[in-house]
Amino acid sequence: MIALTKLRGGSLGARVMRSSLLTVGGFGFSQMVRLASNLILTRLLFPEAFGLMALVMVFLMGLHQFSDVGVVPAIMQSKRGDDREFLETAWTMQVVRGFGLWVVACGLAWPASQFFDAPELAQMLPVAALTLVIDGFRPTKMVTANRHLMLERVTLLDLFTQVSGIVVAILLAWWWGSVWALVASAIIGSCVQLYVNNRFLPGARDHLRWDRSAANELIHFGKWVFLATVCGFLYNQADKILMGKFLPLDVFGVYNIGFFWASFPMMLGYMVTQKILIPIYREAPPRASAANFAKLRKMRVIVTSMLMVFVGIFSVLGVWLVGMLYDDRYAAAGAVAVVLACAQMPVLIVMTYDQAALAAGDSRRFFYLALARAVLIWIGLIVGVWEHGLLGALIGMGLAYLAAYPAVVWLARRMGAWDAVHDAGFALVALCLTSIALWVNWGAITALAAM
Known part of the structure; x- marks a missing residue:
């Protein structure tokens, strides 16, 4: 009641x-x-x-x-x-x-x-x-x-x-x-x-x-x-552009099936932040009072916990799920889903910060963050796909997501939204989930190196 x-x-x-x-x-x-x-x-x-x-x-x-x-x-x-x-x-x-x-x-x-x-x-x-x-x-x-x-x-x-x-x-x-x-x-x-x-x-x-x-x-x-x-x-589309250019079309199709699975937590995060966070930040800006910051911290912990549960499921069980539901043409998509899910964990941890600048009307700083992310993801993907094909591209994406963290912190601090305790706690959770996912699915992941 x-x-x-x-x-x-x-x-x-x-x-x-x-x-x-x-x-x-x-x-x-x-x-x-x-x-x-x-x-x-x-x-x-x-x-x-x-x-x-x-x-x-x-x-x-x-x-x-x-x-x-x-x-x-x-x-x-x-x-x-x-x-x-x-x-x-x-x-x-x-x-x-x-x-x-x-x-x-x-x-x-x-x-x-x-x-x-x-x-x-x-x-x-x-x-x-x-x-x-x-x-x-x-x-x-x-x-x-x-x-x-x-x-x-x-x-x-x-x-x-x-x-x-x-x-x-x-x-x-x-x-x-x-x-x-x-x-x-x-x-x-x-x-x-x-x-x-x-x-x-x-x-x-x-x-x-x-x-x-x-x-x-x-x-x-x-x-x-x-x-x-x-x-x-x-x-967001760097992977599609570069892999669509450098990978065979059937391998690219397999990648997109894996992306379909790994994208669940990311899509949910974008929906929550875009539909809900701008009105919240507009009506209760975190810099205005300690009470506003506390409310946002509670909301942020709930959202990030929900996203980490989803990404944890796909990172550990991705190979099993795809193998159970698809035929042999898409077998490698399970390993793609696992590596992508692990790579996206840093993004999910900081996803609740992005909309603070837009809610405050500061679209200029929001652009600076987007520029930093775009440059890093292209560097990671180009080096990765050139050196090690599909698996290298996936690893490059993960490293790029990690490298963007200082830019996210810079924006969040400007808006009074940064929560170091939240980030550190969920970083440990992400490290544990990634370790379990790699241990469970190592054979299928190393097989991607041949594609």
Whole structure:
């Protein structure tokens, strides 16, 4: 009864608890659906199909992030985040950007197919890029609900959208037996998301509008976010770009299955930090009082503990899980999942610091952190894949994550958010989990050296 009482009401604590439960619950359900679809699709399609679709997604994410002016975090942190003139100016910028991205994608299609020696990309990229146009029309009331930590209906609509896209992907893969099933399902999923959020979320519909003062605020905040998202793309997609270039397409497809498993904790962490932490930091900045810092410490310990449980499961049991669920074509993906899970532990420990700068409106320092991470991950991956192929690339990623820690501490201290006790305690947990994972899966990991 006490727990239920705490979940009710409009206080920050109640909204945080409700939003956290919805985010974690929705994530858990979506990952079960995602896993089921992955198992079905790996039997209907071939490893090269997953490699091709990964390359398509690299380009779409790159276009998205290379043109991101920070509309979503700007709405979430701005004092004008509920003003219709501000919201509709942001929506107008988003719509124009979507059409521009599709034109750029069409222009890049042929050069991309030549660079990756994958002729199919010349046709796939322009079609898949239609999702960028559709996503440009997403209603701002999706962000408004997130801003006020009212995620109940948003979470349900997200789950419905995901299930719809997966059902379409499976049916089309069964019918066509082609990678085009994945492209078509992505377009249909974007259409479903646009319709259901416009139809079922409360709030006014967006219209084209241009308010000069709103545009100036969005551009001023967004110029550093733009640079940060460019670095974020180079950081998050470096593995796909370099491995897609230097590894055979079937090996790259196996890597992406392993990444699918290892990415569970990272995806959950990003969802929690992006949907919940900016409103928390905005309403209870840690520098303002010792009480705020204590509340954030409690929240940080809960989030990091949850993420470490997930990553511990995948790091120790990754080889067994993949071997049980997939056929021999994907056997090496289990070892990939184990090494990636171990490599990502340093990121999960400090994940709750990143959004403090955006919540304070300091997008410039957020960019500096993103730049440091991008440079380090590229160095680690290039040296690793050049010297030792797939296994070397995975090790290089892990070393890059570790090397970025001082930059994270610098940002967290500037915002008054750094918690050395938290970091040291979970670093010991990560060391123990990594040691157990390597001991249990050593044979499968060393076999990656031959790929």
